[in-house]
Amino acid sequence: MPPIDIQKLADEAKFNRFHALVLFWCALIIVFDGYDLAVAGVAMPAIMKDMGVSPTQAGFMASSALFGMSFGAIFLGTLSDRIGRRGVIVMCLVLFSVFTAAAGLAGDPVSFGAMRFLAGLGIGGVMPNVIAEMSEYAPRRMRATLITLMMCGYAVGGILAAWLGKEMIAEHGWQSVFYAGLAPIVLIPFILRSLPESMPYLLRSGRLDALRSIAARLDPANPPAPSASFALADAGPSGQAPVQQLFSEGRGMGTLMLWTTYFMCLFMVYALSTWLTKLMANAGHSLGSAMTFVMVLNLGSIVGALGGGWLADRFRIKHVLVVMCLLAFASISLLGQPLPTALLYVMVGLAGATTIGTQTVTHACTGQFYPMAIRATGLGWALGIGRVGAIIAPILIGLLVSLALPLEMNFIAIALPALVAAIAISRVDARPAAARRMARA
Secondary structure, three states, rough: OOEEEEHHHHHHOOOOOOHHHHHHHHHHHHHHHHHHHHHHHHHHHHHHHOOOOOOHHHHHHHHHHHHHHHHHHHHHHHHHHHHHHHHHHHHHHHHHHHHHHHHHOOOHHHHHHHHHHHHHHHHHHHHHHHHHHHHOOOOOOHHHHHHHHHHHHHHHHHHHHHHHHHHHHHHHHHHHHHHHHHHHHHHHHHHHHHHOOHHHHHOOOHHHHHHHHHHHHHOOOOOOOOOOOEEOOOOOOOOOOOOHHHOOOHHHHHHHHHHHHHHHHHHHEEEEEHHHHHHHHHOOHHHHHHHHHHHHHHHHHHHHHHHHHHHOOOOOHHHHHHHHHHHHHHHHOOOOOOOOOHHHHHHHHHHHHHHHHHHHHHHHHHHHHHOHHHHHHHHHHHHHHHHHHHHHHHHHHHHHHOOOOOHHHHHHHHHHHHHHHHHHHOOOOOHHHHHHHHHOO
């Protein structure tokens, strides 16, 4: 009997309760991740007032988490392809929960920045791992939809942070929304019991009984025989480190263009996440109204992610991404113009759909670009390089805010990277890894 190709098994499976369980846990983890990321931006006006810091200093404080996220994405993404994904996901959850809560105890910018850096290791490290987890188990015909649906948890976390900020900061202080970040710790035993391990890791470590159990849950109608063996067609050259494989077999140009796209998209996402509240307050909106813009931004991102994912499963994913990037440039540029309030909300929602939403669809593109054995490594490095843009954005936009430039200049600075991202993603051969391998054969 020939060995069962675990990549083909996952690709051709029909969506069932097992897939729903993976989707549930990955999406829930992303909700917590999104909350812990967004909470600093929501609380930043109150933190600036309490600590007496300038916009430029606040930009550095916000970027401290992003430094941690860059390291976490690269090293914890790569680590999971070597030691297993489930344990690394739990490690990341502990990091971002504990140190988000610890940031609420900080009394000065330095200690706050240190706690946010440590939280950032977990925030950055968990994302490539849950995206790789969902990419690995999602059926091929609906993979982009499931990944973008999962990533909507990011926006839900942002909405939750904005809502709790409105309800709690005025009465209980900015620290309260950070203390709430400790809640996910209680779910660790359930995650360890319910979330499946990475199949390539199980294959490499010889845990065939666990692999047979997962194979039976992927295709309950055709469980593997007790004597069945398994293989992975996209395992890659065994002598190469995972990072080297990102540039082998014709993936070099695609890898560099994906890194550029991530850099530009994350610049826009974090510029808006960190400074939209302050920019809208500077434009004359009340703090409560400015926080509402953050909620609309995140609601828009859900629509953009789901719509983009649906389109990406039906059309070429890179064409969908190019259009979304061009819409991002247009909508963000218009935020600095004197628009009627109703139209301004529409533009904020469209900006969320085409920045956070575009980033979400880019995860699906990256997930199918790399083979299963190096997927978390590929996602981790793309996110890690992209975090450089996320680090620069709050600092650069904070500097522009401190210069008291016209409002439209701030938003144009945020919008310009969308044009670069559109060019970069158009240069990526976004066909699934298996399809590119067959084309080369």
